[in-house]
Amino acid sequence: MPRKGLRTVTYKTPHTGRRAVLCLLLGAAILGVSWQVQARLGIARPFSLSPDKTAQKQDTTRKSRELSLSGHTLYALQLGAFTQESAARQMAQQYSARGAAGYVYRDGDTYRVLAAAYATRAEAQAVQTRLNGQNISTYIHPCVREALTMRAGGTGSQIDALEETLSYLDGLESKLYTLSTGLDAQTVSAEDARAALLSEGVTCAALGQRLSSAFDGALPDSLTPLGGLLDDVSAGAEAVRNENGAARIGAALKRCQLTAFFGLLRFAEGI
Numbered sequence: 001m002p003r004k005g006l007r008t009v010t011y012k013t014p015h016t017g018r019r020a021v022l023c024l025l026l027g028a029a030i031l032g033v034s035w036q037v038q039a040r041l042g043i044a045r046p047f048s049l050s051p052d053k054t055a056q057k058q059d060t061t062r063k064s065r066e067l068s069l070s071g072h073t074l075y076a077l078q079l080g081a082f083t084q085e086s087a088a089r090q091m092a093q094q095y096s097a098r099g100a101a102g103y104v105y106r107d108g109d110t111y112r113v114l115a116a117a118y119a120t121r122a123e124a125q126a127v128q129t130r131l132n133g134q135n136i137s138t139y140i141h142p143c144v145r146e147a148l149t150m151r152a153g154g155t156g157s158q159i160d161a162l163e164e165t166l167s168y169l170d171g172l173e174s175k176l177y178t179l180s181t182g183l184d185a186q187t188v189s190a191e192d193a194r195a196a197l198l199s200e201g202v203t204c205a206a207l208g209q210r211l212s213s214a215f216d217g218a219l220p221d222s223l224t225p226l227g228g229l230l231d232d233v234s235a236g237a238e239a240v241r242n243e244n245g246a247a248r249i250g251a252a253l254k255r256c257q258l259t260a261f262f263g264l265l266r267f268a269e270g271i
Contacts, residue, residue, distance in 0.1 A: 047154035047215065049162075049222045051271055064153045067163055069170055069268060071147035074117040074261055075124035077131070077138040082111045099184075099247035101254035105262055112141065116254045117261065119177065145265045161214035165207050165226055169264055172200065172233070176257035183250050190246040197253055201237025204230045225270060229263030 079095055082088040088104045088111035096102030100115035115131075115138060118124040124140050131138055152159050179196055182188030208230035212219060219227050236256045240249050 047152070047158055047220050047223075049150055049152050049220075049271060051148070051150055062153055063156045063159050064151060065159050065163070067150050067152055067159075067166055069145075069148045069166060069264060072145045072173065072261065074119070074143045074173075075121045076112075076117040076141045076143050076258070077115040077124055077128060078141040079113045079115050079136075079138060081113070083109060085111050087111075088113050096251045096255070097247070099250045101251055101258055103255050103258040103262075105258070114141070114258055116180070117143065117177075117258055143261065143265075145261065145268060148268045148271065150271055155214075158214045161207075161211045162223065162226075165211050165230070168203065168207060169226070169229065169260060173257055173260040173264075175200065176253055176260065180250060180253040180257060183246060183253065190244065190249050193246075193253060194240050194243060194249050197237045197240055197249070197256065200256070201234045204234040204237070208234065222270060225263060225267040229259065229267070232259050232263065 079100065080088070080091050082091075085104070085106075091113045092102035092104050094102075095113070095115060101117075103114045105112045105114055116127065118127065121140065121142075128138050128140060152162055176197070179188060179193050183190065183193045208227060211223070211227060211230070215223070233256050236252055236259060240252045243249055243252070
């Protein structure tokens with residue numbers, strides 16, 4: 001029985017569904033106008049990079065392009081493996097003076113010291129046998145980089161700079177490997193090998209500047225490994241400018257080759 005003086009009144013809200021639809025349409029219209037204003041004012045929208053299989057449909061206000069990296073397998077000669085980076089660096093320095101790469105690769109909690117890397121296991125085994133004759137023990141460590149297809153979304157200049165960088169780096173490891181094996185086989189002179197490595201270093205520096213400029217000096221997190229890779233190869237190449245000895249030039253070639261390979265591997269793993 002209702003209390004005296006109290007009365008409940010229910011009001012009906014007509015066209016609730018229509019109002020919801022109108023709100024959604026209004027929100028979409030505002031978002032569209034916002035994108036157009038950003039485009040007219042030159043305000044860059046966020047750059048995106050994702051595996052192609054997970055990419056969603058891109059809007060028409062920016063560019064979108066499919067990019068790829070080829071797969072690659074190397075057979076590295078490992079000189080040692082340590083849990084402490086300082087110990088790995090010490091061994092690397094000792095062997096780099098003898099023509100080995102002395103490249104330290106962090107693999108989980110292990111720091112691997114690599115002497116060189118070869119395109120086939122047979123080549124790696126042949127060098128391993130020669131090193132055994134010099135009382136240098138090595139272990140063949142296969143290194144695999146899977147092929148990667150990705151979709152980049154951003155301005156045209158950003159995607160162009162990224163595509164040029166990836167295309168160059170995708171072939172750099174093979175070029176450095178050819179120079180390194182040629183120097184070891186004495187079919188390439190130390191002077192020619194040094195000049196070629198310096199040239200690659202200059203190219204890396206130029207690509208790094210172009211990539212940075214495309215993003216106004218601030219690379220997105222997904223591209224930071226590429227910027228670091230270009231800097232590392234450029235610095236590694238510059239280190240031989242005043243070198244004449246075949247051993248040190250050969251070590252620099254092998255180190256830059258491994259830098260290129262593992263740098264792209266880290267980049268691919270971050271996508």
